[in-house]
Amino acid sequence: MCAGKGVIIAQSKEEAKEAVADMLSGKSFGDAGLGVVVEEFLDGYELSLFVVCDGIDYKILPAAQDHKRLKDNDIGPNTGGMGAYAPTPLIDDELYKKVEERVVKPTLIGMQKEGAPFEGVLFIGLMIVKNEPIVLEYNVRFGDPECEILMPLLKTPASELFYKAATQNLKNLTIEFYDKYAIAVVMASENYPYGNSKPAEIIIDKNVLDGLENTHISYAGVSLEDGKLYATGGRVLLCIGVGESIQEARERAYLLCGQVHFAGKHFRSDIAYQALKYDK
């Protein structure tokens, strides 16, 4: 099975050997196949975990799930993220504990030992395979669109969290979150992620919007000219819904999507699909 140009997901050792032989002989991809990288195939789901650190202490935020592929059902090219939700029910207390003990603590202790205690937001990209966490990547920043859904869930003022992190005082903070869910649906410009798009005026159905509770828009690829808002490219804006359940947050986010118009807009219609079966 091919999963992108030049990538073969082999279902058996024999299939893998055959694929490598075809590549190295030039049969599959000509000269481009003469260099081969073999990696373990991870069959699971991805999670984004954010840890606010002050060099010694840390606070783990509720795990989020991003949707990197452009289209519904996780097909199409990778993007910066077409939507996210949190907290995800795909991780339970036992899994949080595993991630904390096997990843968060060793990472932070390792950095202390290297004389570079980590202060800031540690973004751990995880793949969960058979209930075991595997680290895909670390970033030292928030994620987008993950940040936009974590902030509405934060009951503790963000200023207090970040100030205490910046002044090595996280041990004196009890971090609190609302017992709610947040979902962000990204609206992208016409040619995203392939290329630039012509600026397009954004029209929002104000009257309806005023009646929507627990929703807001977070803007990214926009500009304001003569009092008019334009989509200028990339991931233009996020429609965010907050609710008591994933379903409620999702309905609110998608209701908002229906009120936002610009030429060429496109978005995924299945954000949080993996979580719905766990919903309360």
Ligand code: GLY
């Ligand atoms: N949403 C993924 C990232 O910010 O890298």
